């Protein structure tokens with residue numbers, strides 16, 4: 001397993017060891033002891049799976065209180081995945097990092113508590129899996145606007161409008177949200 005840091009301290013891109021053979025491949029997508037050894041001592045309470053067609057944008061979501069750390073991966077298709085730093089004390093508040101996750105590259109992306117998270121699907125029939133460190137708490141969930149100019153995420157949209165949920169089409173501006181960590 002190889003761990004790569006990002007431009008903002010906190011999020012990590014994890015390249016798992018993939019064992020290929022004539023049957024296909026095998027990889028460990030989560031191993032508590034190995035991750036702890038690597039400095040990520042995590043306890044997960046919920047696993048999620050979403051399925052989307054190309055051009056769907058989910059996010060940018062965060063819970064306050066009850067923030068969730070998320071360990072993310074794609075098992076079919078591909079996404080452009082984004083984390084936005086909402087940690088009050090961070091010198092990087094409001095900044096974002098983006099990483100492509102795909103069934104092909106098998107990357108894991110760790111988004112710690114204190115970040116808003118979202119992704120754009122780059123292929124039809126994308127299956128997105130993630131583990132969360134805290135339970136879903138809809139009463140505490142908020143959406144940061146995916147297109148907030150103060151955040152300025154460069155989504156690979158090629159001029160096409162993304163498909164959004166009703167909730168995400170009326171996300172809050174960075175200036176409206178209360179940072180939570």
Ligand SMILES: Cc1cn([C@H]2C[C@H](O)[C@@H](COP(=O)(O)OP(=O)(O)O[C@H]3O[C@@H](C)C(=O)[C@@H](O)[C@H]3O)O2)c(=O)[nH]c1=O
Pocket residue numbers: 048050058059060061070117118119136165
């Ligand atoms: C997130 C979530 C949703 N739901 C339900 C609520 C709703 O009826 C339906 C769809 O929910 P949403 O529209 O919020 O799903 P979605 O937009 O896919 O929400 C997800 O987006 C990405 C970007 C994240 O980071 C996740 O943490 C999560 O917020 O599923 C749960 O029961 N448990 C959950 O943990």
